[in-house]
Amino acid sequence: MFGDAQVKHHLNRRRLHVAPYPQSLRNNFSLAATEHAVRELSTWSGYQPTRLVSLHPIAAEFGVGAIYYKDEASRFGLGSFKALGGAYAVLRLLQQQIFAQRGEHVSARDLENWTSGELAECAEFGELTANITVVTATDGNHGRSVAWGAARFGCRCRIYIHAAVSERRAAAMQALGAEVVRIAGNYDESVRVAARDAKRPGWYVVSDTSYPGYTEVPSTVMAGYSVLMHEAMQQLPRDIQLTHVFVQGGVGGLAASVAAYLWEKLGAERPRLAVAEPAFADCLFQSAVHERATKVCLTEETIMAGLSCGEVSKLAWEVLHMAADDFITIPDALVAPCMRMLAHGKFFSNADAHNTEPHDDSANPGNGVEAGESAVAGLAACLAACANPSLKVALDLNRHSQVLVLGTEGATDREIYQKLVGEVT
Numbered sequence: 001m002f003g004d005a006q007v008k009h010h011l012n013r014r015r016l017h018v019a020p021y022p023q024s025l026r027n028n029f030s031l032a033a034t035e036h037a038v039r040e041l042s043t044w045s046g047y048q049p050t051r052l053v054s055l056h057p058i059a060a061e062f063g064v065g066a067i068y069y070k071d072e073a074s075r076f077g078l079g080s081f082k083a084l085g086g087a088y089a090v091l092r093l094l095q096q097q098i099f100a101q102r103g104e105h106v107s108a109r110d111l112e113n114w115t116s117g118e119l120a121e122c123a124e125f126g127e128l129t130a131n132i133t134v135v136t137a138t139d140g141n142h143g144r145s146v147a148w149g150a151a152r153f154g155c156r157c158r159i160y161i162h163a164a165v166s167e168r169r170a171a172a173m174q175a176l177g178a179e180v181v182r183i184a185g186n187y188d189e190s191v192r193v194a195a196r197d198a199k200r201p202g203w204y205v206v207s208d209t210s211y212p213g214y215t216e217v218p219s220t221v222m223a224g225y226s227v228l229m230h231e232a233m234q235q236l237p238r239d240i241q242l243t244h245v246f247v248q249g250g251v252g253g254l255a256a257s258v259a260a261y262l263w264e265k266l267g268a269e270r271p272r273l274a275v276a277e278p279a280f281a282d283c284l285f286q287s288a289v290h291e292r293a294t295k296v297c298l299t300e301e302t303i304m305a306g307l308s309c310g311e312v313s314k315l316a317w318e319v320l321h322m323a324a325d326d327f328i329t330i331p332d333a334l335v336a337p338c339m340r341m342l343a344h345g346k347f348f349s350n351a352d353a354h355n356t357e358p359h360d361d362s363a364n365p366g367n368g369v370e371a372g373e374s375a376v377a378g379l380a381a382c383l384a385a386c387a388n389p390s391l392k393v394a395l396d397l398n399r400h401s402q403v404l405v406l407g408t409e410g411a412t413d414r415e416i417y418q419k420l421v422g423e424v425t
């Protein structure tokens, strides 16, 4: 299965190996911004680092030293890592607006107290935020995060989804109070419609993708994502040095935040970074091949709904073109086997000895990992590379490799999950 998979690989010859983290990237990505996001998000009620799982039986079977899986299924109860980005950007936007209009800094707690009716003194800020509408396009997870942030901090929310987004994902955003507008086209068109409609007073785009003239909010979103790398670095066993990271790309925001974080933190000692995408939506791969941001036309929707993007994020590409080592595309056929492998992985263990908080495994009777369709692309690319002798050599994967993969979502659409995985015993 993995050895026969139609996997494409592009080695990024523009990658800067030994250069220090460039000054030109610091405005948009910095460890200082990560630290700020960690300080902020770790004060939110419901915050808990997600677990890091060691997939040792899989690593042994595929001939690498270790594979660590950062399991984002439990993130803030929203099911994906996106909970770190959109909601954080909503808070920052509201804080900026209040500061601009009233000259005062309010905390997340102040705004939450107002929305829950607990703090009458915050009413004047609450009235201000209640007249703000945050607008975004999504294929599910980012919109859920923005809708949750809007509900939590007291503003309105309007979300654009494309034709292929599942009804259950739309309903999850509506349940958080968002107005959901379905458009006829694909994800890239929904981004354009959201940006066009948001030109009204009091409406603000809170997008996870960046385009010319729109960078500040996406850079905040990506700073939020980097919290998961901060956690992972603390959870990894102290005696290991990561050699590889496999991360999936939609518009590239997550991959760029991971790449920038590792570059600034570890310099030339950073692990090799491979960006995995669906073959049906390979805008990052094509951008690497053409050595410039390149649009692809989505002719078929991939099963990896969160990765179904044809246009790269401007900010993300500014990092990835010089920070990513490898670009890999995988076929949809690898997704269900990876999800099943994780679901049935009875011998996995938590890698993070320091993280002793109990996790809710009630959805995983076999102690496996519940991974959604978009969560497994990085793992699938890693396993396909390990199962292909020439690719294994090209990627320098061997029994000494210490690999991190990012399991970016849980079962964010349970019906699709069950269809792909079947009953877990």
Ligand SMILES: Cc1ncc(COP(=O)(O)O)c(C=O)c1O
Residues within 6 Å of the ligand: 080, 082, 139, 141, 142, 208, 248, 249, 250, 251, 252, 253, 254, 255, 306, 307, 309, 374, 375, 408, 409
């Ligand atoms: C579960 C999941 N993983 C990965 C990604 C990719 O993130 P990005 O679009 O920032 O590349 C997404 C995007 O929505 C997602 O939902």
